Amino acid sequence: GAPGSRRPAPCVPVPHVPGPCLPKPAARAVGPDMDSLGFQAMDNNVPVSVAQGSDFGIRTYFDMFQKMEDTFKFCVECKKLPDALPDPKSLRRCKRCQNVYYCGVACQRANWPLHKKFCKKLKLVALDRLVEWLVFTGRARDASPAPRWGPDVKGWEDWFAMQGQLEEKLGAVLGGRYMTLLWANAGKPRPEEGELRESVKRLVTDFHSRPVTIGLGLRLFGIEPLAKPLTVHVVGASHVETLNTRATDYDELTRMFPGHQGMEVVMVGVDVVDGPIMRPPLAALGPRGRVYLSSYKGLYHDFWEGHVETQLAARPDLVVGFHPGFHACPDLLEGWLPTLLLLRDYCLPTLFTVYNEQELKASLQILAELETRVTGCAANPFASLRPEQVYSSPNKAPAYCSSYYIAFLGPAAAEAPRIGELEGDGGD
Ligand SMILES: [Zn+2]
Numbered sequence: 001g002a003p004g005s006r007r008p009a010p011c012v013p014v015p016h017v018p019g020p021c022l023p024k025p026a027a028r029a030v031g032p033d034m035d036s037l038g039f040q041a042m043d044n045n046v047p048v049s050v051a052q053g054s055d056f057g058i059r060t061y062f063d064m065f066q067k068m069e070d071t072f073k074f075c076v077e078c079k080k081l082p083d084a085l086p087d088p089k090s091l092r093r094c095k096r097c098q099n100v101y102y103c104g105v106a107c108q109r110a111n112w113p114l115h116k117k118f119c120k121k122l123k124l125v126a127l128d129r130l131v132e133w134l135v136f137t138g139r140a141r142d143a144s145p146a147p148r149w150g151p152d153v154k155g156w157e158d159w160f161a162m163q164g165q166l167e168e169k170l171g172a173v174l175g176g177r178y179m180t181l182l183w184a185n186a187g188k189p190r191p192e193e194g195e196l197r198e199s200v201k202r203l204v205t206d207f208h209s210r211p212v213t214i215g216l217g218l219r220l221f222g223i224e225p226l227a228k229p230l231t232v233h234v235v236g237a238s239h240v241e242t243l244n245t246r247a248t249d250y251d252e253l254t255r256m257f258p259g260h261q262g263m264e265v266v267m268v269g270v271d272v273v274d275g276p277i278m279r280p281p282l283a284a285l286g287p288r289g290r291v292y293l294s295s296y297k298g299l300y301h302d303f304w305e306g307h308v309e310t311q312l313a314a315r316p317d318l319v320v321g322f323h324p325g326f327h328a329c330p331d332l333l334e335g336w337l338p339t340l341l342l343l344r345d346y347c348l349p350t351l352f353t354v355y356n357e358q359e360l361k362a363s364l365q366i367l368a369e370l371e372t373r374v375t376g377c378a379a380n381p382f383a384s385l386r387p388e389q390v391y392s393s394p395n396k397a398p399a400y401c402s403s404y405y406i407a408f409l410g411p412a413a414a415e416a417p418r419i420g421e422l423e424g425d426g427g428d
């Protein structure tokens, strides 16, 4: 069993997340002047590795986008792959969403009553899948001061409202040559500017959702970053959190808590991948006013025993798990059990996120069975707004990362008064 590591589980539909198998520009410039939006006008950084095809054996952008699309090429009605067809090229795409494929007219007709319920959303899914490439591509330097959060930022709408020159920044991305390059090679028609603009905005929320959700966790537990340096552990971190992650990717936390005393975010999980943030957790306090990312590849309870208890790494002020998925099947729960019990018994303030209400209920039930004290659960105002399709069966409602959160702290018994201690009857 591997706490927080073995997802996606085969027994549960998990939204497709771009894995290391997808061609994504490997080289991203790291700079301190990261654009406050989390993406940059793309023109300054040519992703050389992709252009030369050295990483994935891809020679041209067109081939790269084709290869990305290959993953989605199967008939959604009869599930046939192109290879199983007399003519692999006979696979046809739904013109409306540009997302799902059919082996022929018969399958398309048979599928329409179901597909028509999801076609519109799947169009956004397909669009975001392509535009995501821009977010991971070049990162130009932007010297404009990053906006600091005011006290009234309650959700993405507020967040966008506080961004200076939002329209100019979006305009630069839409008019940039990488956007042109994208649609010249995507093999799909370029959508209208308004649609593209919304797509870029959704991807910006997707990019910032994790750090901001950590910030939300700090707020929920009343942990005060201005009072002392903080350590946050991300349990069950995998390639989703660590692939191509740069040292500056969680800087939004600094804008969220201006003047903080220093924060370290440690990614812990057996599926953590090597990269810029693969560096040992700090034993001493992190740099004041900065966010420091580090990683540990391994099980959380091993990390705890080998590093936290031995004081090689700091004890966490907050533990966060993005879609731990322990509700999904008994095997996963078994893998997570040592971690869940550790979090409970050491009374560590913990925040987990889930994809939907169903997962929320199932996770809450398990936490109740483990007698943890759940201190809150609700829709996450900083959930990703990017829709993701359930990979092998697209005709389902798309999922959104970190849609809901669950906060828990310690064992249930610690706070629940025993019957004998209750005073009188308050009436409710
Ligand atoms: Zn078919």
Ligand SMILES: [Zn+2]
Pocket: 094, 095, 096, 097, 098, 099, 100, 115, 119, 120, 122
């Ligand atoms: Zn469609």
